[in-house]
Amino acid sequence: MAAATASLNAAHLASLAAPRHYEDNPATRDTPWIKWMILTLSLLFFAGFLLLPLATVFVEAFKKGWDVYLAAISEDDALSAIRLTLIAALIAVPMNLVFGISAAWAIAKFEFRGKQLLITLIDLPFSVSPVVAGLIYVLLFGAQSWVGPWLIEHDLKIMFAVPGIVLATIFVTFPFIARELIPLMQAQGKDEEEAAIVLGASGLQTFWHVTLPNIKWGLLYGVILCNARAMGEFGAVSVVSGHIRGVTNTMPLQIEILYNEYQFAAAFAVASLLALLALVTLVLKTYIEWQAARSARDSQQG
Amino acid sequence: MSPPRHKPFRVLPGFNLTLGYTLLYLSLLVLIPLSAVFIKTATGGWDHFWLTVTSPRVLASFRLSFGMSLLAAAINSVFGLLLTWSLVRYRFPGRKIVDALIDLPFALPTAVAGIALTAIYAPKGWIGSLATAYGIRIAFTPWGVLLALIFIGLPFVVRTVQPVLEDLEVELEEAAASLGAPRWETFRRVTFPALLPALLTGFALAFARAVGEYGSVIFIAGNIPMVSEITPLMIITKLEQYDYTGATGIAAVMLLLSFILLFIINGLQVWSTRRIGRTV
Amino acid sequence: MSIQVQNIRKQFGSFTALNDVSLDFPTGELVALLGPSGCGKTTLLRIIAGLEQADSGNVILEGNDASSTSVRDRQVGFVFQHYALFRHMTVFDNIAFGLRVKPRAERPSENVIRKKVTDLLKLVQLDWLADRFPSQLSGGQRQRIALARALAVEPRVLLLDEPFGALDTKVRKELRRWLRRLHDELHITSIFVTHDQEEALEVADRVVLMNHGEVEQLGSPEEVWGAPKTPFVYSFLGAVNLFHGRSAPGEVQVGEQSLEHAGDALPAGTEVIAFARPHELDIDTDLSQPNGIRARITRIRAFGLTAHIELERNGPNDSVQHNEVELTLDRLVALQLRAGLEVRLVPSNLKVFQNPSPSTLSADHYIASGI
Numbered sequence: 001m002a003a004a005t006a007s008l009n010a011a012h013l014a015s016l017a018a019p020r021h022y023e024d025n026p027a028t029r030d031t032p033w034i035k036w037m038i039l040t041l042s043l044l045f046f047a048g049f050l051l052l053p054l055a056t057v058f059v060e061a062f063k064k065g066w067d068v069y070l071a072a073i074s075e076d077d078a079l080s081a082i083r084l085t086l087i088a089a090l091i092a093v094p095m096n097l098v099f100g101i102s103a104a105w106a107i108a109k110f111e112f113r114g115k116q117l118l119i120t121l122i123d124l125p126f127s128v129s130p131v132v133a134g135l136i137y138v139l140l141f142g143a144q145s146w147v148g149p150w151l152i153e154h155d156l157k158i159m160f161a162v163p164g165i166v167l168a169t170i171f172v173t174f175p176f177i178a179r180e181l182i183p184l185m186q187a188q189g190k191d192e193e194e195a196a197i198v199l200g201a202s203g204l205q206t207f208w209h210v211t212l213p214n215i216k217w218g219l220l221y222g223v224i225l226c227n228a229r230a231m232g233e234f235g236a237v238s239v240v241s242g243h244i245r246g247v248t249n250t251m252p253l254q255i256e257i258l259y260n261e262y263q264f265a266a267a268f269a270v271a272s273l274l275a276l277l278a279l280v281t282l283v284l285k286t287y288i289e290w291q292a293a294r295s296a297r298d299s300q301q302g
Numbered sequence: 303m304s305p306p307r308h309k310p311f312r313v314l315p316g317f318n319l320t321l322g323y324t325l326l327y328l329s330l331l332v333l334i335p336l337s338a339v340f341i342k343t344a345t346g347g348w349d350h351f352w353l354t355v356t357s358p359r360v361l362a363s364f365r366l367s368f369g370m371s372l373l374a375a376a377i378n379s380v381f382g383l384l385l386t387w388s389l390v391r392y393r394f395p396g397r398k399i400v401d402a403l404i405d406l407p408f409a410l411p412t413a414v415a416g417i418a419l420t421a422i423y424a425p426k427g428w429i430g431s432l433a434t435a436y437g438i439r440i441a442f443t444p445w446g447v448l449l450a451l452i453f454i455g456l457p458f459v460v461r462t463v464q465p466v467l468e469d470l471e472v473e474l475e476e477a478a479a480s481l482g483a484p485r486w487e488t489f490r491r492v493t494f495p496a497l498l499p500a501l502l503t504g505f506a507l508a509f510a511r512a513v514g515e516y517g518s519v520i521f522i523a524g525n526i527p528m529v530s531e532i533t534p535l536m537i538i539t540k541l542e543q544y545d546y547t548g549a550t551g552i553a554a555v556m557l558l559l560s561f562i563l564l565f566i567i568n569g570l571q572v573w574s575t576r577r578i579g580r581t582v
Numbered sequence: 583m584s585i586q587v588q589n590i591r592k593q594f595g596s597f598t599a600l601n602d603v604s605l606d607f608p609t610g611e612l613v614a615l616l617g618p619s620g621c622g623k624t625t626l627l628r629i630i631a632g633l634e635q636a637d638s639g640n641v642i643l644e645g646n647d648a649s650s651t652s653v654r655d656r657q658v659g660f661v662f663q664h665y666a667l668f669r670h671m672t673v674f675d676n677i678a679f680g681l682r683v684k685p686r687a688e689r690p691s692e693n694v695i696r697k698k699v700t701d702l703l704k705l706v707q708l709d710w711l712a713d714r715f716p717s718q719l720s721g722g723q724r725q726r727i728a729l730a731r732a733l734a735v736e737p738r739v740l741l742l743d744e745p746f747g748a749l750d751t752k753v754r755k756e757l758r759r760w761l762r763r764l765h766d767e768l769h770i771t772s773i774f775v776t777h778d779q780e781e782a783l784e785v786a787d788r789v790v791l792m793n794h795g796e797v798e799q800l801g802s803p804e805e806v807w808g809a810p811k812t813p814f815v816y817s818f819l820g821a822v823n824l825f826h827g828r829s830a831p832g833e834v835q836v837g838e839q840s841l842e843h844a845g846d847a848l849p850a851g852t853e854v855i856a857f858a859r860p861h862e863l864d865i866d867t868d869l870s871q872p873n874g875i876r877a878r879i880t881r882i883r884a885f886g887l888t889a890h891i892e893l894e895r896n897g898p899n900d901s902v903q904h905n906e907v908e909l910t911l912d913r914l915v916a917l918q919l920r921a922g923l924e925v926r927l928v929p930s931n932l933k934v935f936q937n938p939s940p941s942t943l944s945a946d947h948y949i950a951s952g953i
Contacts, residue, residue: 011465015390020472022391027479028472030391034485039392042385043400049453050406053418056428060421099327106321109314118324120568125332127560129514131534132553135541136335139342144546170331191666193314194633198653198660199680199735203315209683213670225408232411235516239538252413252517259417259521268421271414278409285409286402298717299669311635313653 007180008218008292010187016293057275060268072258072269080246081254081270087162088237088250089230092169096226100177101219105207108185109193119182125174133171134239137164160242165250168236173226180222184215217292221285228281232274336557343554346547354551359527360536364555366444367533371512374451375459379505382459383497389460390467404460407453412517419450420521442524447532450518455508462504463497470496499574503567510563514556583644583738583771584609585630590639592625592795599625600636601795610769612762614782617792618818623775624663624743626792630773631741632656643738659737659770663744665728667716673727674712677702680735702730705764722753726760733768742774746781758785779819783807791815813935816857823863823905823927825856825875826937834934837898839875843932853937860908862931865891867917874926877905879919889914893927 022028030038062069072078103122107115125133141158142148151158158164192214196206212219234252241248249257251270258267343351354360388394389401407415423430423441433440440446470493478488516534523530531539533556540549585607592600599622607613615623628634630641632653640649648656668676677699681690690698703709706726716724725745732740745761746754762785765772776782782789783803791798791806791814799811810816817824827836829848834841834856841856848854866874877895884890889909897903905927909917919925 007461009461009465011469015468020468021393022472023393025472025476027476028391030485035392038384039388039394042381042388045381046385046400046403049449049456050403052422052428053415053453054403054406054410056418056421057414060418099324102320102327103324105316106324110312110317110321112317112321118328120564121328121333122324124336124564127510127514127564128336129516129534129537129553129556129560131516131537132339132514132556135537135549135553136338138541139338139546139550140335142546144544167331171335174332190314191662191664192668195660195662195666195731196668196679196683197313197315198631198633198658199683199731200654201679201683202654205683206314207316209679210668213668228409232409232414234411234413234416235534238516239541252411255413255417256521264421267417271411271417274411274414278406278411278414281409282402282405285405286398298715313633 008184008221008289010296013289013293013296016289017297054275057268057271060264061272063268064265068265069269069272072263072266073273075266077246077249078251078254078266078270081249081251082273084162084165084248085231085250085252088166088169089227091166092173092230093223093227095170096173096177097219097223099174100179100181100222103178104181104185104215105211107182108188109190122178122182123175125171128171130172130233130235131239133236134168137167137171137240159240160244160248162248164240165237165248168240169230169233172233172236173230176226176229177219177222180218180225181215184218185211188214217288217295221288221292224281224284224288228278231277339550339553339557342547342550346551350547351551351554354540354545354548355555359531360533360552362528363531363533363536366447366530367513370444370448370451371509374448374455374512375505375509377452378455378459378508379501382456382504382508383463383501385456386460386463386467390464404457407455407457412454412515413521415453415518416450416521419446419453419518423449423522441522442526442530444530446522446524447519447530450522451512451515454515454518455512458507458511459501459504462507463500466497466500499570503570503574506563506567506570510560510567513559584642585739585771585773586640586642587626587630588640588642590626590629590636590641592622592629592634592636598795600629603639603792603795603797605790605797605800607771607773609771611787612765612772612774612785613788613790614786615773615775615790615792616779616782616818617777617798619777621792622795623777623792627741627743627773627775630739631658631660633660657735657738659732659735659740661725661728661732661740661742661745663747665716665724667724667728667731669716671715672712673703673708673714673716673719674699676716676727677731677734679731698734702734705733706730720753721749722757725749725757729761729764733770737770740770740772742772744776745774746776746778754781761785783819791818793818810857810933813855813857813938816933816935821860821906823858823860823907825858827854827856828852829854829934833873834932836875840873841875841929841932842873843929843934848934848936854934855937856929857933857935858929858931860890860906861888862929863905863907864928864930865907865909865917865919866926866928867919867923869924869926871926874928876924877927879921879923879925881921882914882919884911884914887911891919893925 103118107119138159139145140147141151141164143152143159158167192210193206196210201209232252233250234256237250238253238256241250241253243249243253243257245257251274255267255270255274258270385404389397389404420441421427423433423446425431425434425439425441427441430441440449474492474496475488478492483491514534516532519532520535523532523535525531525535533552537549537552540546540552586605588604590600590603592598603622603626615626617623625634629636632648632651636649640647642648643656668679671679678695681695681698684690699712700709703712706729708723708726708730711719711723711727716727719727729742746757749757758781774786783806786803788801789803789806790800793814799806799815806815807819810819816822825834825836825841827834827841829852830840830850832842832844834843834854836856843856869876875895877893879891880894881892882889883892889911891907891909891914893905893907895903895905907927
């Protein structure tokens with residue numbers, strides 16, 4: 001499946017590195033009134049649909065002043081929600097990182113039957129509704145499931161507990177890193193790795209000294225997007241969490257509870273933290289794109 | 303002469319390890335859990351499944367989810383194309399910031415987007431109060447659902463079309479101009495056909511995402527039965543009633559749709575690769 | 583170190599890349615594997631390196647069967663076609679890589695590594711580039727760094743895949759001479775793959791000509807150029823005029839006309855191909871003589887030491903055949919040739935082969951391959 005998320009796209013990087021000047025070329029220049037019409041329409045759309053909600057989060061968060069804001073985000077339930085969100089991301093992201101590297105290595109460096117099917121299957125979680133993603137783990141581990149009675153008997157909690165939240169988070173962020181690395185490593189081929197092997201390097205040495213430096217931007221890119229989604233996931237986590245305050249609430253769930261209790265300022269205060277995370281993610285993402293564009297341009301020189 | 307060797311030969315190490323781990327991880331976390339949906343649906347029996355998915359409330363949710371998702375994807379295709387055109391073709395102050403913020407719906411947690419949109423469009427919100435003055439209600443109606451789905455789908459269109467437009471050879475338009483074609487004819491006959499596969503892919507991706515979307519919709523929808531209940535909410539409602547087979551029945555329908563969409567999108571890719579020699 | 587390959591076969595799906603290839607590469611020689619693309623030369627090189635595995639057959643390094651030795655342990659130096667320099671490492675780190683990844687027990691100290699890399703940089707005459715990144719180098723410089731990197735681990739053999747393929751003509755010529763001198767200094771057994779006959783003939787001690795996965799001829803540049811053993815070698819090396827005909831006593835019949843041919847007699851009536859280099863054809867303006875083939879001059883290029891005469895003649899089925907003759911300028915003046923003149927082509931030397939596949943090569947023609 002194509003760009004189901006943002007990705008380090010070669011064409012985009014090329015245009016970042018060497019922007020074309022369409023407006024200087026009579027063949028690609030639009031007449032001024034067309035240009036202004038398109039610009040106005042698209043920027044109004046952008047402002048209305050993207051900018052306005054973002055601004056609203058911060059305006060609403062500070063509506064009742066700093067004190068309310070600080071109190072809202074330092075309250076016990078909020079803190080425990082922040083902690084749980086961090087834990088879930090801290091487990092899910094490294095798990096998917098190892099998986100992503102492993103899948104990309106197998107797919108990009110070797111030929112085997114069914115490769116295309118495997119790539120499609122890795123993308124599958126992106127096309128599954130988050131609610132369904134939560135549901136599948138309820139079906140597997142819930143009280144009514146085959147293993148449910150056994151889990152209860154041994155006092156193992158998966159559903160409505162941290163393990164379920166982690167599982168759901170892993171599922172919804174599953175493809176992020178793999179799908180970033182696969183096309184990147186495929187495009188880079190295996191010449192450099194073969195050269196390293198001929199020179200006597202072991203598999204790990206080759207990966208560490210040759211492959212990893214070449215994919216570092218793509219890897220970081222995937223990690224950052226994976227992390228943003230892991231910390232922000234709502235639907236899937238909502239199904240498996242059980243909404244136990246201070247215990248199984250992540251930040252997005254905490255926002256829901258506060259909002260439904262009409263504590264709007266508090267809800268937006270917690271939301272503003274996540275919005276900040278989103279902005280940091282976008283800044284890092286843009287920075288990585290520029291770095292990757294630069295190194296792509298550098299390696300094409302000469 | 304040594305006998306023919308049948309064991310596949312690989313210069314780089316780690317094939318068995320990485321492929322094995324990939325398949326194991328994929329099976330345990332994705333494939334087996336997903337198949338549980340179909341197994342559970344099957345154990346509930348056909349009659350129960352059919353009764354669930356054809357009950358008026360569920361049917362109304364299908365109509366709402368699919369209808370609004372199609373509409374949102376269509377609106378995003380139009381405005382996404384305009385926005386992409388602006389980003390690629392024009393220089394204007396703040397272009398890089400706009401470009402970076404296009405991905406906001408990917409980065410902003412859906413629950414945050416949901417409460418923000420509600421705050422704007424609720425009867426007491428900035429825009430909602432204006433609309434109410436003219437007797438229009440946005441939040442807590444299907445139109446609220448549409449707004450949230452537009453928000454969530456926009457980057458899919460822009461990010462799919464953008465690299466294709468960036469990669470498009472200027473020479474094509476130069477050639478068309480040198481042959482005397484007016485600007486609009488050049489767009490209609492040269493540029494747009496080259497963008498079409500990407501645009502359709504972006505449409506399909508935005509649609510697929512919208513159908514399954516939950517977090518950003520749930521706050522603004524109002525969740526009025528038969529009016530503004532989306533399909534994912536129906537799954538949660540069934541779960542809360544401990545109707546597991548009912549929930550999985552609806553989930554199975556949604557999964558099936560996802561697979562069909564995935565199939566269509568892959569088909570679009572093949573088509574565009576054949577047509578313009580690159581994937582989007 | 584000597585290299586032998588024995589009965590190597592390699593199949594990619596239904597495509598036969600190598601069909602029972604056996605070759606001996608003597609110690610210390612620089613050998614070129616020459617052939618058109620798809621002839622299997624790169625596959626053979628990769629099999630010798632251990633980057634590819636033959637379906638059957640053996641690779642013998644210094645008398646020992648290395649067929650099951652992994653590429654890491656074969657101690658071969660391999661220079662990739664596109665160099666495969668590690669793009670994120672400096673030139674210095676690229677060359678040092680092979681030494682730094684040795685097991686701790688065998689790894690030289692950092693001082694020894696520094697000394698060695700510096701020496702290699704001097705050897706390839708690029709010691710001033712140590713801190714640059716590959717992207718900051720020209721193609722020719724990258725090529726030499728790739729070679730230095732391969733030499734750092736003191737390989738027993740050096741294998742180069744199209745070493746000058748990606749370079750422009752001028753750099754290519756310089757690097758060719760440089761590689762030859764380097765080989766004369768080091769005397770390491772080396773094999774390089776090329777599709778460029780000029781490159782192979784100019785640089786190598788020996789040339790292996792390959793086509794369709796088989797070895798056509800092996801010999802010194804003089805041998806393969808002067809005494810081509812097969813029609814393929816004849817037409818692959820240098821420009822050549824081709825005539826299809828039937829063998830007859832003392833001549834080759836081409837349609838209604840005939841070319842004189844003494845020597846190796848094939849049974850009369852055999853379908854043959856006759857080859858003559860442009861300088862092995864003479865032009866006779868006297869049309870009354872019976873021997874030779876009639877043709878019309880279309881263009882005369884009289885610059886340089888010799889003149890090139892382009893001719894056309896009618897072939898079977900209304901086709902037009904092209905030929906080229908090389909004459910001295912004196913001869914050109916003596917004959918008073920001009921475009922449009924009808925003349926006879928008379929070979930001074932003709933090489934005749936039995937036509938291996940009469941159906942595939944139906945038209946006579948001139949093959950211009952540039953030397």
